[in-house]
Amino acid sequence: MTVFSLLLFFSCQSVQLTAASGGGGDGLPDVTSEMQSGRCESGPGAEGADSYFSGHFTINDTVVTGVERWTLFANSKWKAKGGRDCTIEWAITGTLSETGACTNCTQGVRFHAVADKSSNCPEELVLGRLLPDGRRVGGEAVDFDNSYAIAHGANNTARVFFAESGNLLGEGYHDATSFNYVSDHQCKWF
Numbered sequence: 001m002t003v004f005s006l007l008l009f010f011s012c013q014s015v016q017l018t019a020a021s022g023g024g025g026d027g028l029p030d031v032t033s034e035m036q037s038g039r040c041e042s043g044p045g046a047e048g049a050d051s052y053f054s055g056h057f058t059i060n061d062t063v064v065t066g067v068e069r070w071t072l073f074a075n076s077k078w079k080a081k082g083g084r085d086c087t088i089e090w091a092i093t094g095t096l097s098e099t100g101a102c103t104n105c106t107q108g109v110r111f112h113a114v115a116d117k118s119s120n121c122p123e124e125l126v127l128g129r130l131l132p133d134g135r136r137v138g139g140e141a142v143d144f145d146n147s148y149a150i151a152h153g154a155n156n157t158a159r160v161f162f163a164e165s166g167n168l169l170g171e172g173y174h175d176a177t178s179f180n181y182v183s184d185h186q187c188k189w190f
Contacts, residue, residue, distance in 0.1 A: 037073030045189025086121035100163030
């Protein structure tokens with residue numbers, strides 16, 4: 001499954017983030033501390049991981065920068081086959097934009113995400129499976145473009161939506177120049 005298809009899959013899910021994991025050190029609460037592991041020990045694929053997406057975006061005038069992460073907590077069956085807790089990270093650059101389908105949102109961002117292929121995840125997960133002819137298929141660390149819409153709430157809470165669909169991506173916090181989020185828990189099976 002590619003990042004694009006994962007993002008489509010998660011377009012119906014929710015999100016949060018922390019300073020230690022990219023919260024930005026800007027005073028926003030560390031919402032990734034609520035990420036839990038051990039909830040994906042058995043399932044249809046046996047080898048798997050607890051999976052979360054998180055992000056932190058900073059806005060300077062109309063310029064948007066930040067980081068998004070896919071964090072995986074390996075289950076015991078994946079660990080037995082060489083899997084491990086790991087993260088794939090994307091550097092974010094973009095601009096402010098319209099809020100799209102999210103009619104209750106107060107801010108929109110459009111961005112390009114560049115994958116850091118030096119992830120600590122297994123190479124096959126990051127780069128894809130190497131075929132006999134030298135091609136790779138299925139790697140998750142791919143660049144992508146997307147747009148989010150943010151609904152600013154009371155007590156500096158934030159809800160982050162996919163701007164095109166209006167589906168909730170996640171929840172976190174905001175201040176005058178930044179916002180963060182982390183997704184709801186999902187199991188990823190390999």
